[in-house]
Amino acid sequence: MRVLSLLSLLVLLGSCAAASERATKLVARQAASKDGIIVFSINDFEEFAAAKGRDYHLMFFLNAHYMAKNADMNLPKLRQEYALAAQAFKRGPHPNEAFFIELVYERSKDVFQRLGVQQLPFVFHWGPDAVVREGRSIKVAKSSECGPSIKAYPWPAEELLRCATGNTGLAGGEVDRPSALKHPLFPVALLAFIVVGGYAGWLAYNSPFVKITPLWALGALAVYWFATSGGMYNIIRGMPIYYRGQNGKLVWWMEGRSGQLGAEGFVMGSSYLFFSSTLASLTYVVPRIRSSAARGIASLVLVLLAAFTAMRILSTYSNKSGINMRTFFSFYH
Structure with missing residues (x-):
């Protein structure tokens, strides 16, 4: 009986020593990481997540490099938020009891398959009591998942940190978002900007270049064209x-009405600008022509161009909206 008790004690001590060694390795890898995230391979998952007797928590972020350019998922931005959450937790009172992990599909396909991942993004908590059976599928409890209940996307670091602290029961630090305003040289840079900007503004105000009227006219036309083309909407x-x-x-x-591309907006904006330019030319350019015959020809050409442009604009509007407008140009339809 004493022998069995002694053997059990030795096994327990060995298990605790192994768990402590794994935690020490994770702490070292976390310290070596620039953003506080540890990237796991398949072997790392087996060693640190599947091993028994763990005394630490793991937060997993599943990523896929081949989907990095998917604008809807925006995985690079989400990873940045995840990194901010990892750094915030590290600043808390329990930095060595929970670790933020990244699993990349290209390096850990087998783990993705065992987890049964159907779509990304996928962030979840893996506690000390979670069990991984060799060769079998891995079940993640719905309560351990982070993200489905978060309305904003990409999921903010504050929400990811709240999910981590809620699942682990451990407190974290505050999320510290990088900002130029927090840089120690920001006051100096701001003062330099004010001085240099003010001096540049004074030079520009007294420069004959800014008093050239045609430049202001071209600038106004450029703003008008960009606005009517839906440039801000595209952005x-x-x-x-x-x-x-x-x-x-x-x-x-x-x-038809199947949708609209950015190029279409710029075509229509150019049409508006051309139509407006023809009318402006009738008002300001044609009266300056000395020859009455030339004035008549120019007026006729400008009126025809304006009418043709207006008909094209109305035709496009009807084609895109499905609304047939009854106007002076209805004969065109």
Whole structure:
């Protein structure tokens, strides 16, 4: 009986020593990481996540490099938020009791398959009591997943940290987002910007270059063209200028009401600008022509160009919206 008790004690001590050794390795790898995230391979997963007798928590972020350019998932940005959460937890009172891990599909396909991952992103908690059976699928409890309950995306570091602290029961630190305002040289840079900017503004104000009226006119036309082309809408919504069709050819214009590309907006903005320019020319340019015959011809040409442009604009509007407008140009339809 004493022999069995002694053997059990030795096994327990050996298990504790092994667990302590694994935790020490994780602490060292965490310290060597620039952003506080430890990248696991398949062997690392077996050693640190599948081993029994663990006394630490693991947070997993599943990533795939081949999906890095997917704008909807925005995995690089999400990884940055995950790194901020990892750094915040490290600043807390329990930095060596939970570790933030990244599993990359290209290096850990077998683990992804055993986890049954159907889609990314996938962030979850893996506690000391979680069990991995060799060769079998790995079940992750729904309560251990982070993300489904978070409304904002990419998931903010604050929410990921809240998920980690909630699952581990360990407190973390505050999320410290990098900002130029926190840099110690920011006051100096701000003062230099004010001085240099003020001096540059004074030089520009007294420069004859900025008093050239045509430049201001061209600038106003550029702003008008950009605004009527939906330039800001394209930037805010991430509207593509074009896309490549199934046959490999570039598509700049989508027919009918199926959608709209950024290039279409710039075509219409250019049409508005051209139409406005013809009317402005009738008002300000034609009266300066001395020859009455030339004035008549120029007026006729400008009116025809304006009418043709207006008809094209109305036709495009009807084609895109499905609304047939009854106007002076209805004969065109």
